Amino acid sequence: MLNIILRNISLLAYIALLYYFFSNGTNQRIRTKCTSKFIWLTMILSVMIISLFTDAFVDTATIPFINLILSFTLIFSMARIHNVAYLDTLIWSILLIAATLICEWLSLNITKLITTNEIASYSNPKFAILGTSISTLLGIAVFVLLKSSLFKGRIPSLSLNISTALLLISIPILSIVILVGVLIRGENISNQNISETAITSSVILLNICVIFLYKITVDHQHQLYKITLSKNALIAERRLLDEVKKNRTNVLKLKHDLKNQYLVILGLINNNKTHEAKNYIKNSLQILEPPLSMYATDGVLNYLLSDKLNRAKEKNIEVCHQIFISKHLKIDNDILAIVLGNIIDNALEASNRLEKKRRQINVTIKQFQNDLIIEVSNNFNSEELITRQSRKTAALGMKNIDGLIADVGGIYRHWHENDRYYVSIVLFNVYHKKKT
Numbered sequence: 001m002l003n004i005i006l007r008n009i010s011l012l013a014y015i016a017l018l019y020y021f022f023s024n025g026t027n028q029r030i031r032t033k034c035t036s037k038f039i040w041l042t043m044i045l046s047v048m049i050i051s052l053f054t055d056a057f058v059d060t061a062t063i064p065f066i067n068l069i070l071s072f073t074l075i076f077s078m079a080r081i082h083n084v085a086y087l088d089t090l091i092w093s094i095l096l097i098a099a100t101l102i103c104e105w106l107s108l109n110i111t112k113l114i115t116t117n118e119i120a121s122y123s124n125p126k127f128a129i130l131g132t133s134i135s136t137l138l139g140i141a142v143f144v145l146l147k148s149s150l151f152k153g154r155i156p157s158l159s160l161n162i163s164t165a166l167l168l169i170s171i172p173i174l175s176i177v178i179l180v181g182v183l184i185r186g187e188n189i190s191n192q193n194i195s196e197t198a199i200t201s202s203v204i205l206l207n208i209c210v211i212f213l214y215k216i217t218v219d220h221q222h223q224l225y226k227i228t229l230s231k232n233a234l235i236a237e238r239r240l241l242d243e244v245k246k247n248r249t250n251v252l253k254l255k256h257d258l259k260n261q262y263l264v265i266l267g268l269i270n271n272n273k274t275h276e277a278k279n280y281i282k283n284s285l286q287i288l289e290p291p292l293s294m295y296a297t298d299g300v301l302n303y304l305l306s307d308k309l310n311r312a313k314e315k316n317i318e319v320c321h322q323i324f325i326s327k328h329l330k331i332d333n334d335i336l337a338i339v340l341g342n343i344i345d346n347a348l349e350a351s352n353r354l355e356k357k358r359r360q361i362n363v364t365i366k367q368f369q370n371d372l373i374i375e376v377s378n379n380f381n382s383e384e385l386i387t388r389q390s391r392k393t394a395a396l397g398m399k400n401i402d403g404l405i406a407d408v409g410g411i412y413r414h415w416h417e418n419d420r421y422y423v424s425i426v427l428f429n430v431y432h433k434k435k436t
Contacts (some may be wrong), residue, residue, distance in 0.1 A: 009132070010136055014071075015078070017140060018078040020147065043077040044078065047074045047077075050070060068180070071100065072094075075092065091169050097172070097176055098179070101176055104135055105179055106135075107132075107138060111131040114130075115127055171206060174206050181202070225404060232337070239303070265281065301325065301336060312361065315359070316359060317361060320362045329372070331427060339401055343374070347376055351378050351380070353381060353384075354379055354381060358379045360379055363375075370428075370430065371427060372431070373425070376422075377421065379420060380416070408427060412424075
């Protein structure tokens with residue numbers, strides 16, 4: 001009789017927790033049909049009735065498995081009443097069952113620790129009441145933590161495809177098998193062989209799932225590389241557009257002033273002031289910006305290289321460069337722009353922290369047969385190898401550059417000799433062969 005009372009009290013508390021957990025579970029309130037809601041409420045009522053008579057008509061060894069089925073039905077029904085999507089409902093049902101079993105396992109071990117061996121069984125009323133109370137309190141703590149802290153009061157929609165969802169729920173399912181095996185092993189010695197088999201099989205399958213999750217993680221990392229590449233390419237395109245707008249403004253301003261300048265020159269010539277006219281023309285030419293050097297046929301890449309070299313000049317950094325990138329490149333110029341931009345930026349930052357007379361960078365970009373060779377070297381303060389370790393993870397990072405280069409089939413090496421830092425990159429087979 002006591003077991004029936006404890007079971008129903010625990011069940012009512014569990015229903016209340018589920019109602020709390022799934023309340024406001026969707027971002028949009030969807031009006032549920034009365035018929036559908038009635039069906040799910042009937043399912044919950046049926047679970048309560050079946051649970052009430054389980055102890056009287058079902059064998060003790062079968063009760064844990066029936067409880068799993070009833071728990072799944074209860075969670076699924078409560079989620080559907082609150083308009084949670086079917087796929088999300090399935091995942092949350094598995095996850096919450098696993099969380100509940102963890103609470104049961106913790107409750108069992110905590111109760112055994114604080115009681116004597118003579119009463120360490122659920123057949124003892126004191127042990128049953130204490131264990132049920134601890135399990136209920138742990139369940140309340142877990143549900144409240146998930147709802148209020150991790151999910152900020154709203155259950156997130158997972159929005160996964162079926163294959164990813166199945167892989168995701170496989171781990172909690174296997175965890176359920178392990179936990180059930182542990183609980184059965186602790187309660188019934190005769191089922192130890194079955195529980196050991198279940199635990200061993202689940203551990204093996206868990207490791208297989210980890211392999212698939214690793215594959216998904218790698219694919220996700222490649223996707224992040226592509227997103228980073230697109231983002232940096234967009235930034236470079238925007239900078240080029242801003243520069244074009246700036247140049248257009250300067251041209252319009254110059255055009256507006258040309259008429260007045262021509263009138264001044266004409267007046268000087270008419271007054272036979274040839275020397276003053278020449279000086280005026282020279283002074284006018286000084287306001288014109290020097291032409292942009294050509295290093296690559298791609299506009300974004302050429303602007304990037306010119307911008308980096310102009311920045312070096314502004315910071316009084318001497319740059320010795322031999323750069324030419326042919327139009328026959330078959331590698332994405334955006335990748336090359338990201339790699340070159342980060343490597344030259346690192347060299348500029350390291351040189352800028354030195355005294356002016358030591359600020360010197362060498363940049364060589366050349367073609368050798370069908371390969372592209374990039375070599376950058378700069379002076380640096382050798383003490384920064386110890387004092388500036390945090391810079392290794394800044395911005396895109398040299399590790400990510402290494403990943404980008406590896407993706408296009410190249411090699412990347414860097415080393416230092418005394419106070420000189422060297423970076424060498426070789427991109428293989430990146431030029432289209434010329435037709436003969």
